[in-house]
Structure formats: C-alpha cells, structure tokens
Amino acid sequence: xxxxIVVKRDEERFIPLLWTxxxxxxxxxxxxxxxxxxxxxxGLLIGRSDQNLALDIKVRxxxxxxxxxxxxxxxxxxxxxxxxxxLTTVVPGAKGANAWLAAHILLLSxxxxxxxxxxxEILENDIKAGHATTVGQPSELELFYMMSRxxxxxxxxxxxxxxxxxxxxxxxxxxxxxxxxxxxxx
Amino acid sequence: xxxxxxxxxLHVSTADGTKDIxxxxxxxxKKGEKHAIMGPNGGGKSTLAQVLMGHPGYxxxxxxxxxxxxxxxxxxxxxxxxxxxxxxxxxxxxxAGVNFANFLRxxxxxxxxxxxxxxxxxxxxxxxxxxxxxxxxxxxxxxxSLNQDFSGGEKKKAEILQLAMLKPQxxxxxxxxxxxxxxxxxxxxxxxxxxxxxxxxxxxxxxQRILAYVKPDFVHVVKGGKIVASGGPELAEKxxxxxxxxxx
Amino acid sequence: MSSDARxxxxxxxxxxxxxxxxxxxxxxxxxxxxxxxxxxxxxxPEWMRRFRxxxxxxxxxxxxxxxxxDLSGINFDDIYYYVSPADRKFRTWDEVPEEIKDTYEKIxxxxxxxxxxxxxxxxxxxEVVYHSLKRQWEEQGVIFVDTDTxxxxxxxLVREYFGTVIPISDNKFAALNSAVWSGGSFVYVPKGVxxxxxxxxxxxxxxxxxxxxxxxxIIADEGSYVHYxxxxxxxxxxTDSLHAAVVEIVVKKGARVRYTTMQNWSxxxxxxxxxxxxxxxxGFGEWIDGNLGSKVTMKYPSVILNGRGAKGExxxxxxxxxxxxxxxxxxxxxxxxxxxxxxxxxxVSLQGGRxxxxxxxxxxxxxxxxxxxxxxDALLLDEISRSDTYPTNIVNEQDVxxxxxxxxxxxxEQQLFYLMSRxxxxxxxxxxxxxxxxxxxxxxxxxxxxxxxxxxxNLSMEGAxx
Numbered sequence: 012x013x014x015x016i017v018v019k020r021d022e023e024r025f026i027p028l029l030w031t032x033x034x035x036x037x038x039x040x041x042x043x044x045x046x047x048x049x050x051x052x053x054g055l056l057i058g059r060s061d062q063n064l065a066l067d068i069k070v071r072x073x074x075x076x077x078x079x080x081x082x083x084x085x086x087x088x089x090x091x092x093x094x095x096x097x098l099t100t101v102v103p104g105a106k107g108a109n110a111w112l113a114a115h116i117l118l119l120s121x122x123x124x125x126x127x128x129x130x131x132e133i134l135e136n137d138i139k140a141g142h143a144t145t146v147g148q149p150s151e152l153e154l155f156y157m158m159s160r161x162x163x164x165x166x167x168x169x170x171x172x173x174x175x176x177x178x179x180x181x182x183x184x185x186x187x188x189x190x191x192x193x194x195x196x197x
Numbered sequence: 198x199x200x201x202x203x204x205x206x207l208h209v210s211t212a213d214g215t216k217d218i219x220x221x222x223x224x225x226x227k228k229g230e231k232h233a234i235m236g237p238n239g240g241g242k243s244t245l246a247q248v249l250m251g252h253p254g255y256x257x258x259x260x261x262x263x264x265x266x267x268x269x270x271x272x273x274x275x276x277x278x279x280x281x282x283x284x285x286x287x288x289x290x291x292x293a294g295v296n297f298a299n300f301l302r303x304x305x306x307x308x309x310x311x312x313x314x315x316x317x318x319x320x321x322x323x324x325x326x327x328x329x330x331x332x333x334x335x336x337x338x339x340x341x342s343l344n345q346d347f348s349g350g351e352k353k354k355a356e357i358l359q360l361a362m363l364k365p366q367x368x369x370x371x372x373x374x375x376x377x378x379x380x381x382x383x384x385x386x387x388x389x390x391x392x393x394x395x396x397x398x399x400x401x402x403x404x405q406r407i408l409a410y411v412k413p414d415f416v417h418v419v420k421g422g423k424i425v426a427s428g429g430p431e432l433a434e435k436x437x438x439x440x441x442x443x444x445x
Numbered sequence: 446m447s448s449d450a451r452x453x454x455x456x457x458x459x460x461x462x463x464x465x466x467x468x469x470x471x472x473x474x475x476x477x478x479x480x481x482x483x484x485x486x487x488x489x490p491e492w493m494r495r496f497r498x499x500x501x502x503x504x505x506x507x508x509x510x511x512x513x514x515d516l517s518g519i520n521f522d523d524i525y526y527y528v529s530p531a532d533r534k535f536r537t538w539d540e541v542p543e544e545i546k547d548t549y550e551k552i553x554x555x556x557x558x559x560x561x562x563x564x565x566x567x568x569x570x571x572e573v574v575y576h577s578l579k580r581q582w583e584e585q586g587v588i589f590v591d592t593d594t595x596x597x598x599x600x601x602l603v604r605e606y607f608g609t610v611i612p613i614s615d616n617k618f619a620a621l622n623s624a625v626w627s628g629g630s631f632v633y634v635p636k637g638v639x640x641x642x643x644x645x646x647x648x649x650x651x652x653x654x655x656x657x658x659x660x661x662x663i664i665a666d667e668g669s670y671v672h673y674x675x676x677x678x679x680x681x682x683x684t685d686s687l688h689a690a691v692v693e694i695v696v697k698k699g700a701r702v703r704y705t706t707m708q709n710w711s712x713x714x715x716x717x718x719x720x721x722x723x724x725x726x727x728g729f730g731e732w733i734d735g736n737l738g739s740k741v742t743m744k745y746p747s748v749i750l751n752g753r754g755a756k757g758e759x760x761x762x763x764x765x766x767x768x769x770x771x772x773x774x775x776x777x778x779x780x781x782x783x784x785x786x787x788x789x790x791x792x793v794s795l796q797g798g799r800x801x802x803x804x805x806x807x808x809x810x811x812x813x814x815x816x817x818x819x820x821x822d823a824l825l826l827d828e829i830s831r832s833d834t835y836p837t838n839i840v841n842e843q844d845v846x847x848x849x850x851x852x853x854x855x856x857x858e859q860q861l862f863y864l865m866s867r868x869x870x871x872x873x874x875x876x877x878x879x880x881x882x883x884x885x886x887x888x889x890x891x892x893x894x895x896x897x898x899x900x901x902x903n904l905s906m907e908g909a910x911x
Contacts (some may be wrong), residue, residue: 057754103828114838118842122810124840125840127610128838129849129851130836132833133825133832134828134830137828139853142834142850143849143851144838145847145848146847153292155250156286156289157292159283159286160275160301161363162304164273169302174292174294175294177294185352
C-alpha cells in the first residue's frame with residue numbers, strides 16, 4: 012500500500028503530505044538510487060475528533076552523495092492519534108550521504124496521543140546523519156504573551172499552532188498550502 | 198476610580214505555592230502619570246509587573262488589582278488587555294512561524310468593538326510603517342517571525358512598537374532598558390516620550406539611566422517584596438548615590 | 446521427584462547442605478529436573494522452588510525476540526545451567542589467548558587480578574579491605590551478601606521484592622534467569638542510610654562472581670543512598686557462552702541508587718541482561734552502563750518512574766568492534782506526574798562492529814508535567830562498521846516535554862588534521878577524539894574505570910589504525 016518513489020541521478024524530489032483525517036494508513040518507500048539524488052519530505056498532520064493515522068516512511072540511500080531531509084509535524088486535538096514511524100537506511104558505499112529525520116508532535120488536548128519512532132540504520136561512515144523528535148503542548152509562556160496583547164486563549168492557541176506548522180506550509184505548493192491554511196483557519 | 202490603576206495590598210506567591218514573593222504592595226497610578234520602580238535583583242519588581250498582567254506562574258494570595266474601577270485580579274490576560282492594560286516583557290517571547298505584522302494586526306483588530314471596521318492588512322502595514330518611522334525604528338522587524346532571531350535591542354524596540362500600535366491606557370514596562378547599550382536606550386526613551394496618546398506608565402528599571410531620558414513623576418523602591426520607599430525623581434538620585442542598603 | 450533428579454541426588458549423597466565444599470554440576474540442557482535439582486541442591490525454601498518452576502514454564506512458552514541482535518547461535522541444549530563454584534574448571538595461564546594477556550599488561554591490570562580475570566585462578570583476594578568495610582556496613586544495618594545467602598538469611602525481605610520489578614513473564618531470558626539463577630548480589634539499605642563508599646561486586650563473599658545467570662536485587666529504603674559497581678573494563682575470558690542476568694532495583698521514596706556496570710566479556714559471549722529500577726516518589730535512579738565486549742549484547746537498562754517527582758537517568762556507552770553487535774540503550778516509563786528522565790547514549794563502531802541504540806520513552810495519560818530528554822550520538826570509525834538508532838516515543842499525555850536528538854558521524858577531517866598538525870599520530874589523534882566523544886559518560890565512572898577505559902581506547906585505536 013506504500014507509495015514507491017525512486018529518485019534518480021541528480022534529481023531533487025519534493026514530497027509534500029497534508030493529512031486532515033481521511034486516511035488511516037499512509038506509507039512511503041523512497042529510494043535514492045543514483046548519485047546526487049535528493050529527497051525533501053514535508054508532512055503536515057492535522058488530527059481532530061477520533062482521527063487516527065499510521066504513517067510509515069522508509070528512505071534508503073543507495074548511492075553516493077545523496078540527501079534526505081524528512082520533517083513531519085503533527086497538531087493533534089480531541090482524541091486524535093498518530094503513529095509516525097520512519098526508517099532511514101544508508102547502505103555501505105553510499106558515501107557523502109546526508110540524512111535528516113525529524114518528527115514534532117504538538118498535543119492540543121488531554122486525550123490526543125502521539126507515537127514517534129524515527130530510526131536510522133547506517134552502514135557507511137563517511138556520512139552525516141541525525142534525527143530529532145519533540146512532543147509537547149503549546150507553551151504557557153507563549154500563550155500568556157499573546158493573550159497579554161488581547162487575544163483570547165483559543166485564538167492564541169490557534170496562532171501558535173499555525174506558527175508551529177508554518178515552516179512546513181511555506182514549502183507546500185500553493186494549492187496545498189491554501190488547503191492547509193483553510194484547515195487551520197481562524 | 199476612573200482613569201486609574203489601583204494596586205491594593207497585593208500578596209503574591211509562585212503558582213505552586215512554594216515561594217512568597219510580594220508581601221503587600223499598594224500603589225495607585227493615574228492616567229498621564231509616570232511611575233518608576235527601582236530595586237535590587239530578586240526583590241520582586243519584575244514579579245509585580247508580570248502579576249499585573251496575569252502571568253500563569255504566580256498566584257495572588259491577598260489583595261486586588263483594580264483597573265478603571267473594574268477588579269481584574271482574577272481575569273485572564275486577554276481580558277486585561279482589552280480593558281486597556283499592556284505589559285512590555287523583560288524577555289519578549291519568541292513565537293516561531295507567527296509573522297510580527299500579522300500578529301499585531303490581529304491584536305489591534307481584537308481591540309475594536311463589535312461592528313467597528315477592522316483594519317485591512319495593507320492599511321495596517323502602512324500604519325505600522327508610519328508608527329515605526331515616528332519612533333525611529335525600521336519596520337523591517339515587521340516582516341519577521343515574532344521576536345525570533347531578534348537581537349536584545351530589537352526585541353525591546355518591538356515591544357514599544359506594539360505598545361504604540363495598541364495604544365493602551367496603562368502600560369507596564371518590565372526593564373525596557375536591560376540588555377541595551379546607550380544608543381538603544383536613548384532610542385527607547387525617545388520612543389516612549391514621543392507616544393502621543395495619554396497613558397499611565399509604570400516603568401520597572403534596571404539601570405537608573407533611563408530615568409534621565411524618561412522623567413518620572415513618582416519613584417518607588419521595591420525590596421524584599423514590598424515598597425520600602427516612595428518619592429519624587431530625587432529619590433532616584435539618592436538611590437543612585439547610596440544604593441538600596443539604607444532603605445528599610 | 447523424577448528418576449533423573451533422584452539419580453543426580455544419589456550421586457552426591459553428601460554435601461548438598463554445604464554448597465561450597467561439594468562438587469556439583471547439572472547435566473547439559475534445561476529441564477524440570479535440572480531446575481528441581483538446583484533448588485534442592487541449594488536447599489531453598491518452597492516458595493523459591495515454585496518460583497523457579499513457574500519461570501521454567503514461562504521460558505518454554507515464550508518466544509525468542511523477533512527484534513534485536515541475531516541470537517540464532519545460542520544452543521540452549523548445549524549449556525550447563527548450574528556449576529557449583531568449587532567445580533569451576535580453571536584453565537592454565539598458557540591456555541589464555543595472547544591478546545588478552547597483552548591487554549592486561551597494557552592497561553595495567555595488577556598481576557594478582559590477571560589470573561582471576563582470565564579464569565586461571567581462584568577469587569581475587571581482597572579479604573583485608575573487605576572485612577573492615579563489612580563491619581561498617583553491618584553497623585549501619587546495610588545488608589550486602591550474595592543472593593543465595595540472602596534467600597536463606599533474609600527470606601521475608603527477599604520474598605517481598607524478588608520478581609516484582611522484573612516478573613518472570615517479562616521476556617524469555619528473564620524467565621530463564623528466574624528458573625536457573627545463581628549468584629549475584631543482594632543489597633538492602635535501611636531508611637536514611639547513606640553508603641558513602643561504592644559497593645563493589647567483587648567484594649562479595651562467594652566465588653560465583655562471573656556467574657552466567659546472576660540475579661541481583663537491591664532495595665534502597667526511603668531516603669537512603671547507595672552506589673553499586675560491577676564488572677571491569679579488562680576483558681573477561683570465559684567459556685560460558687550465555688550470560689543472562691537479571692538486576693532488579695527498588696528505589697523508595699526520596700532514595701537514590703546509582704548502578705555502574707562495565708562489561709568486557711570475551712567475544713564468544715551472548716550477553717543478554719534485563720535491568721530495571723522501580724523508582725518511587727522523589728526517588729532518583731541512575732544507570733551507568735558500559736558495553737565493551739561480548740559477541741552480542743542486548744541490554745536496555747530501564748527506569749519506571751512510579752511516583753511524583755521521580756527521576757531516572759541512563760548513561761549508556763557502547764563499543765562495537767570486529768564481529769560484535771552491541772544492541773543497547775534504555776527505557777523510561779513515566780507513570781506519575783512531574784517525573785523526569787534523561788537518556789544519553791554514546792556509541793562507537795569500528796572494524797565492522799555494529800552498534801544499535803534501542804530506546805523507549807513512554808509517558809502515560811495523567812503523568813502531567815513530565816519531562817524526557819534523549820541524546821544518542823554515534824561515531825562510525827570506518828566504512829565497514831554500522832550504527833543504528835531505534836528510538837520509540839509514546840506520548841499519551843498533553844502536558845509534557847519530550848525531546849530526542851541523535852547524530853551519526855565519522856571523525857571529522859578538520860579535527861584530525863588539526864591534532865596531527867601538532868605532532869600526534871593518526872591513532873593518537875583518533876583516540877583523543879574518541880575519548881572526547883565519550884567524555885560525558887566517562888566523567889561519571891569511578892576513577893579506575895575511567896583510567897582503564899581510556900587506556901583501552903588507546904589500545905583499540907592502535908590496533909585499528911596502527
């Protein structure tokens with residue numbers, strides 16, 4: 012059921028994902044098959060009510076000088092839940108690989124749940140790889156600051172969520188960015 | 198009652214109840230007056246500023262805050278703002294991804310009464326640019342994310358710019374001068390002096406230097422969670438010379 | 446009792462009341478009879494015998510893990526599950542591999558210890574030092590004995606906690622250990638007592654130090670403090686191929702326990718250890734886990750934060766050299782509000798070694814105000830080695846802060862060039878960089894370990910880079 016994507020020599024692929032609750036399972040298998048191949052994946056998950064998503068992303072660096080930059084951000088309200096699993100593999104010989112994986116989850120209600128497993132399998136040493144995960148809720152201090160300017164708590168929270176997701180939305184193609192903005196609209 | 202901010206016997210502790218910080222602070226600020234608060238670090242002056250705005254980290258255990266006759270002691274920050282209160286933060290909070298100008302425009306529009314026409318983005322941009330120019334700032338800040346990657350001086354200027362656009366009745370500025378060099382300090386001071394709308398000002402100072410440029414009507418010293426001395430501008434000079442030791 | 450057990454018993458009519466003196470070994474393989482014999486031989490109370498048998502059933506039912514390292518080389522039928530201390534076969538010094546002797550020489554292990562570590566002589570004699578410390582502990586009410594003795598001398602205390610932090614159903618190897626365990630330490634620290642000097646494993650009375658199926662139980666009563674240290678940076682040469690130990694630690698309200706392990710098992714060993722701390726309100730538990738040796742290590746020291754304000758810290762160090770797979774990391778389960786966990790993992794892979802970080806942070810709903818930070822860094826020294834990171838983060842509570850960062854890299858060319866331009870050889874420079882890389886963990890180790898570890902690294906670099 013996964014989407015198979017093969018990236019060729021010196022090709023730069025950009026993969027945007029906007030999830031607003033429809034699907035329950037999404038998978039991507041990305042292969043950086045030839046030298047110079049690069050993939051940028053930007054995922055935005057907006058979950059409400061009892062929406063559930065299992066997102067699985069696999070990236071394989073199979074050639075030298077390949078780059079992967081995968082960032083997934085989720086904003087979950089009500090009882091929404093996301094399981095984000097990513098596995099980035101760098102095979103022997105894929106020298107000069109640059110692999111980055113990040114998952115950031117913002118929990119907006121008491122019953123929202125997040126699971127993140129960003130994994131790396133590195134079999135080539137002449138590379139750079141890293142990953143990061145954060146899970147948390149909007150900061151009280153940020154909310155206070157914005158409310159002190161007259162914005163209600165709800166509005167401040169929505170602004171914060173927009174801000175959190177902004178750097179993902181800004182990479183989306185216009186139509187998708189509009190859809191995302193609409194989902195988050197005040 | 199009207200046109201005044203009354204602080205009545207305020208006792209404040211940290212929200213988790215572990216530490217008592219203010220032990221009965223009373224103060225009245227009338228619209229048009231400039232009050233300066235000085236005091237040693239850790240004496241409670243910043244806490245006072247934050248509590249007036251409703252900071253979630255503190256609890257008022259006794260006393261009250263009355264703004265133009267309305268008790269705001271238990272009100273959330275946004276309601277206080279709508280009633281005309283403003284807090285210039287000592288450490289303006291960075292909020293990633295939220296555009297400065299858009300944010301400020303929203304706040305300005307929130308202040309408008311029901312049925313009143315909201316400011317459009319373009320109109321706002323113009324107003325902002327004009328105001329920035331008047332204060333001697335570039336409006337380049339407006340294009341960036343709220344306080345993100347702003348230098349110390351830029352953050353403080355941005356707070357004043359927000360103040361100028363929101364036009365509060367009472368403004369509390371928490372150490373607008375800390376972390377600034379002399380030039381930036383003069384900038385801020387000039388900006389404050391050139392604000393046109395009538396306002397009550399409570400200025401928490403770190404260095405007394407700013408008081409050379411923004412002349413206060415009243416000066417108070419907060420030490421050990423209480424006001425230990427009050428007077429006119431000459432109190433500032435006295436403190437400058439003999440320090441905080443000999444006051445209560 | 447079946448005929449097998451009876452025949453075992455019949456062969457050794459004398460001596461099962463005096464374990465130290467007799468020669469006893471169960472036949473190869475595991476069975477109900479073997480487990481019964483072990484319990485019978487140790488003269489254990491009924492509840493322990495029953496515990497072992499239940500564990501055996503669990504072991505037989507449980508599947509091998511489907512994740513982690515390759516354990517297909519373990520042949521459960523080819524192992525002696527119990528060998529009495531006196532029956533341990535020793536080898537001659539000549540039989541010890543050159544490289545092991547060499548390492549002892551180079552990292553400065555005292556002569557007296559070398560024989561012991563290489564399985565050539567009997568226990569390293571530290572009697573004098575041990576006795577004066579022993580008196581101090583007794584005065585404070587601290588209990589520090591081997592687990593076998595504890596079962597006999599302090600049955601109520603043992604029974605209350607044994608198997609409560611790691612139940613027999615936990616995993617196949619915990620079940621195995623629960624069935625055939627022998628040796629290990631039992632520590633009880635009374636309320637408010639601070640044990641200033643670290644308790645060292647080799648100070649224990651019985652000789653069963655390097656037991657395959659050690660079972661350690663540490664109970665730190667309210668407000669107490671103890672630091673337990675085991676293992677050694679020097680390579681331990683053993684023919685036992687499976688080391689499946691269990692360490693259970695109970696940290697009561699306001700108590701603090703630090704458990705430091707340094708393992709350097711020889712390259713034929715499967716080192717599968719289940720270690721867990723149950724930490725109550727305001728308690729603080731620390732695991733410092735160093736994995737240098739073995740063929741395969743699977744070890745994930747865990748902290749269960751079971752009371753408000755509980756804190757857990759896991760520092761994991763792993764070196765994977767030729768033919769080794771270190772699959773290590775840590776687990777933190779937040780079950781109460783205002784709990785904090787920190788996991789720091791540093792791994793180095795070289796000469797084809799494979800180092801995997803496997804971790805889990807789980808924060809349940811209701812554990813408000815919890816914080817967790819994980820930092821795992823890996824250094825790959827050459828192109829044939831491997832590094833993996835498998836972190837699992839499960840958050841079911843909104844009011845938390847969780848952060849996780851990982852990086853994988855090789856030794857920086859700029860750094861290497863800079864150091865070599867000051868006259869250091871490539872090996873020296875690399876070893877400096879590697880030592881710097883692991884410094885945050887090394888600084889928490891007892892001095893002797895730290896010094897030996899640095900030496901060991903220098904040696905490895907010379908071997909690898911030359």
